[in-house]
Amino acid sequence: MQKTLLNWVEEAQVICVFRHQIPDPDALGSQWGLVSWLKETYPNKRVYALGKHTGVKPELFEQPDVVSDEEIEDSLAIVLDTANAARVDDQRFVKAKRIVKIDHHPQPDPYAHLEIVMEKAASTCEILTGILKSFARDEELSTKTAQYLYMGILTDTMKFSTNNTTSHTLKMAAYLAQSHLDLPRINEELFALSMTEYKFINYIRNHATIEECGLVTIFLTLKTLEELDISPNSAKERIGELGNVRDFEIWAMFIETEDPAVVRFNGSLRSRKVIINDIARRYGGGGHQHAAAVKGVDVETSQTLLAELRSRIKGDS
Ligand SMILES: [Mn+2]
Known part of the structure; x- marks a missing residue:
């Protein structure tokens, strides 16, 4: 599955990254973590983040892109953290040449050509970290990419306290922390109250x-x-x-x-x-x-x- 994903990524000139409506930090973190890694790894590809700039803590992430229908039709679409098609923020994802889904919710509604669904994972960012770690052959990710992914793991597990938090969750978090993350600052940004x-x-x-x-x-x-x-x-x-x-x-x-x-x-x-x-x-x-x-x-x-x-x-x- 991961091999197919890597092949499709390498073949694509345009990659559009989607996630669910009213996104939480797992949706936004997986979206921006992937977008940032794709841009760093393939500077010649056109990579976009789609959806409205809203949800929970959108200010901690970047502004989404404005993308034409033609560009989407030409693209590989990767949809993150979204169990069913109706919840994808920007329904134009269906027009993409190829669609990949990466998610940890139970799978009631398959909608992609390639589905990477791990129901036991505590977050989509945890799954994506494992994928990027193997693509990067265990080398460190950039601080920016790692920080986005870490935010999703931390919030979906409620600071590593939910009953689906596992040793794998902590291993992925530890791998991300190697990228010189400022852990107290990330906590403060996500959890300090107004x-x-x-x-x-x-x-x-x-x-x-x-x-x-x-x-x-x-x-x-x-x-x-x-x-x-x-x-x-x-x-x-x-x-x-x-x-x-x-x-x-x-x-x-x-x-x-x-x-x-x-x-x-x-x-x-x-x-x-x-x-x-x-x-x-x-x-x-x-x-x-x-x-x-x-x-x-x-x-x-x-x-x-x-x-x-x-x-x-x-x-x-
Ligand atoms: Mn999630």
Whole structure:
């Protein structure tokens, strides 16, 4: 697979690198890590990064390129960190001559001519680091390339703490660190809070309803978010701030949708041990066992959902 990828890269004059919509640092880190390595290794090829300059911490990455349809039609497209075709940021990727997918999400929707999918990997950056390490014959990568890849590994593993963090993850991180990375500075850039974020975290910790069974909930209206000067997307990113407490079993954040006609909420659900995605699915949502979501539920529906979560904690269902 990797041999085919290298052959296709060497044959291509134009390479377009894509990733998913509303990108996180794994999507952006794998995209810019690959773009930077391709530009350094093949200065005569035309290499582009596609997609909107948005998502989580886009300011830590470069501005994407504006690319014509003709250029894409002529290119090898490499799509990173994106499980299904509909989520690719810039749907013109389908016009490319050849399409490669590199990803760590379970594979419901094959869409590429070559699929490099490793579900056990903790991040796409971890997979890509392994690929570039073998292409580079174990030589050091440039500091710039290594830093982009390291950011994706660090954030997707929540600083090497998720249950899919392995010795391979740490080996890849150690290989990248050899490229003279400034580890404390990277941490600071990714995780230091702004004053606004600090105030928002204080708000949700002070206003969450904590039930004796271990169910923790917070409802956030658009008006509240406006007063706290935080966008719905950035608010959602902070769900973890309600967790990490031994006595909490499930924590849920409901954020009002931006539809002015009705009062509805998007809910993010997290749990320590109990399984919650089957319940989320019954309400039109889904996700992983301990991290799920529902969309556009009204107040009444949110209450029946919470009742189901409550009885799940108590072991009644
Ligand atoms: Mn990822």
